[in-house]
Amino acid sequence: MATVADGGEAWVIEAVRRRMGPPPTGAIGIGDDAAVLPVPPGGRILASQDMLVEGIHFRRDWMPPERIGAKAVAVNVSDMAAMGGRPFALLMALALPGALDRGWVGRLLDGVAEAAAGAAAPVVGGDTVGSPAGVVLDMAILGTAERPILRAGAQPGDWLVVTGPLGGSAAGLACLEGGAVWPGATALETAALRRHACPPDRLDAGRVLAGCAHAMTDISDGFWTEVDALVQPMGLGAVVDQELLPVWPEAAEVARRVGAPTDAPLHWALTGGEDYELLAAVPDERWPTLQRELWAIDVEAVVVGRVERTPGLRLVRGGQRVSWDPASQGGFDHFGRR
């Protein structure tokens, strides 16, 4: 096995440069002290950053390296989608243990390069460093938006809209924790693993929603947490209808296979996190037109609830309040508390 330490920094930099292709027209890319980028017109740029840490966000024995690289890009792209924006560049900082197999690193970079190309967000710079323990992959993304949609701005009466199924990522995680290995998993497991490892590209949906949404975010930390983040700072509340919630269809079967309780799919959908669908607060009179536009681009967006004046989040079913304590389920806390 050829290790990263054998090749040294020169190998890593060359491995990155070879895969990431030339910089965009008019830009200076990888290899200088900083990238030089022409800014698309519009006058404002979007910038965000998402870090994946081995042992926290991924395990090397749980998925192929291409998927880890692609997911790092996808979660950053999701932040642009959540603003109604369009990415134009990525930076990538990569910390690698010296004993790591160079073949594994090459495949990780293949995943980054393919996903970056798919999002039209070329990797124009970054950093490559050693790591005494696990792999760390931190990407920063730059984009533009004609009309950036913030988390703040929801109004009483707005529909709460999500752009696709929820709970699939948590179902995939349950499969991994139950011992599923990718590749080699069953068809059902693979479907769940894909929900976990391959966040959807919602850039087009984000731009359509940005046409009229009052507020928007992506569902990274769990639906319930994200709804709260949209309404609580505005002094508002929300009601969510359990029967409207687009629980990922295969979740019930996954729950049976992994021996999870029958209500696991609901909890996965409400608090599981990492679904990376968009959540938007949309004025109700605009919704019918908007939904048609979204379905026209194959985004099966649905209403799941409504923003209300009364603070707090309420889950209802058949018009009745459901007694459900989100605190008992918790969202994902990166630092170990639930």
Place this chain on the structure above:
Amino acid sequence: MATVADGGEAWVIEAVRRRMGPPPTGAIGIGDDAAVLPVPPGGRILASQDMLVEGIHFRRDWMPPERIGAKAVAVNVSDMAAMGGRPFALLMALALPGALDRGWVGRLLDGVAEAAAGAAAPVVGGDTVGSPAGVVLDMAILGTAERPILRAGAQPGDWLVVTGPLGGSAAGLACLEGGAVWPGATALETAALRRHACPPDRLDAGRVLAGCAHAMTDISDGFWTEVDALVQPMGLGAVVDQELLPVWPEAAEVARRVGAPTDAPLHWALTGGEDYELLAAVPDERWPTLQRELWAIDVEAVVVGRVERTPGLRLVRGGQRVSWDPASQGGFDHFGRR
């Protein structure tokens, strides 16, 4: 001791938000899916990223957390200086073990906040995540430059100019490896530790040099390596005069104290790395004026050599070639090879 895990993600985010202050006018900062930034005029932006990993770039028992935070900012600012640019925003991704003392994290963030304010580069976003092992601090920086100066562009006959003393950072590292502890070190050790931990702010110098430099970079990986990076890709070479090299004045005394060979200061200056002075290729007729401008802003820039047509790097002393094998010294390779 209150740990990061006790406080959870909410504590970390609030600790960051409280220290980083409000976003710049017209911007949306920390707390949304992405920062929204007005673009300074000029139509082009600079972007780079530098990651510090515990156990590779710093040790928690080697320096106060404020210095680690400030250094993370400074090395990113140095990349802007190396382009002749001016930063306007920072993103910060921070991976923290749950068992870490919250007081330590607060002091790290104090260091980041103070350095960011000093560079007029507010932290407008980023990510906070858990870490199974050490601390990782990855920052991305955004800036502008009227005339970005690249590494490429050196011409035969250009003077090679550096903006300050070399080898001080390696001397500081030698002190740390010899057991010096900060605070509590001797005055000499503290001076060396400051060279190691507190990279100089060369933003003003970078902008002055950008007025006429053909090529420029910052000295992060070692002077010799950076000279090579300036000339080798152009098919050029360089001669460096050992007697012109601004070896950090206290290096000889540090070498004596730590029991290093008498030629250690020269090697520290040539290959030690992390001095974060600027290295520029400057047309010789412009140099006298430029040097006066630099001295006027207290930057003691000096000529150390000249770009030549003949490929390869040559070290001379008193007009004679010095037999010196840089490969035997090596630069710093993050992945463990020298």
